[in-house]
Amino acid sequence: MFIFRWIRNLIILFFASSILMVLVYRVVPVYFTPLMFIRVFQQMADGEAPKLHHKWVPLEDISPKLPRAVIASEDNLFMKHHGFDFNQIEKAVAENKRRKKARGASTISQQTAKNVFLWPTSSFIRKGFEVYFTVLIEFVWGKERIMEVYLNSIEMGDGIYGAESVAQLHFDKSAKDLTSSEAATIAATLPNPIRFNSAHPSAYIRKRREQIVRQMPHMGKIDFLDKHKRKKND
Numbered sequence: 476m477f478i479f480r481w482i483r484n485l486i487i488l489f490f491a492s493s494i495l496m497v498l499v500y501r502v503v504p505v506y507f508t509p510l511m512f513i514r515v516f517q518q519m520a521d522g523e524a525p526k527l528h529h530k531w532v533p534l535e536d537i538s539p540k541l542p543r544a545v546i547a548s549e550d551n552l553f554m555k556h557h558g559f560d561f562n563q564i565e566k567a568v569a570e571n572k573r574r575k576k577a578r579g580a581s582t583i584s585q586q587t588a589k590n591v592f593l594w595p596t597s598s599f600i601r602k603g604f605e606v607y608f609t610v611l612i613e614f615v616w617g618k619e620r621i622m623e624v625y626l627n628s629i630e631m632g633d634g635i636y637g638a639e640s641v642a643q644l645h646f647d648k649s650a651k652d653l654t655s656s657e658a659a660t661i662a663a664t665l666p667n668p669i670r671f672n673s674a675h676p677s678a679y680i681r682k683r684r685e686q687i688v689r690q691m692p693h694m695g696k697i698d699f700l701d702k703h704k705r706k707k708n709d
Contacts, residue, residue: 493592497611500591501620504531505628508590511636518634526634528644534623537638537650539700540658540691542622547690548662548683550583553622554697558584558613559606585609587625619699626650631661631668645674659687 506529515525534542546553552560563580581589588608593601612621631641638650638661646657653661657673663683664671671680 493608494611496592497608497615500624501616505591505624506531508628508636509592509594510590510630513595514630514634527636528634528640529627529636530639530643531627531637532639532650534619534626534699537626538653538658539697540655541626541638541650541653541661542697542700543691543694544655544658544662544687545583545626545665546694546697547687548659549586549665551690551694553583554618554695556582556584558582558609581605582609583625584613584621586629587621588612590628590630591624619702622699629665631665632672632674633669635668641673645672655688655691656684659684659691662687 511527511529515527518525550560560580560582563582566580585605588611589595589601589605592608593604616624627637627639630636631638632645635641635644638653641661642648642650642653642657645661646653660673660676660680663676663680664673671677673680676684
């Protein structure tokens, strides 16, 4: 009986604490993520000085070109789905049967859930938790907050996290002043920001940047960007 009570209490604690965390992060900036700590530990283990550049800024202080660029690059249906793009998941499953290196199909919502609450190493257990947290943040946060947290927490370079830090370090400007080309360059590196550097884009990243720039005007209406635009004009 003791073991069952212990498991029951553990499950209750998990659900209560996870829901509380999601509610807190709905209004409180996310200053640190598990990946940030993991990267710092890896750097120190390799004998390197720890690098962690991160500055939280509200979405209204990020150029609207950057959300458009990441939606064009990472998740075309971000404004339409409820956390999961099942068509892309089906395509990835089919393609991965023929590929040596698996292709992911994570949405921006899934990436945000993983970045904020979980660890980077892929496994069935982590994927299960990722689904759970994705459903929670879609329901509790909504699209605007998900995008705000995503753009502030995602890894964008070696020791660089978030739009403001990458804008300052790679383009010598604030995130609110990023051009379409700069936003697209950042978005193009996101699948592997350690390998690809938005400050010194390779030929592949430059080609991908141009593709993203062409796609950006066709992402449809993004309600929260229109809302911030109206506020600035008032």
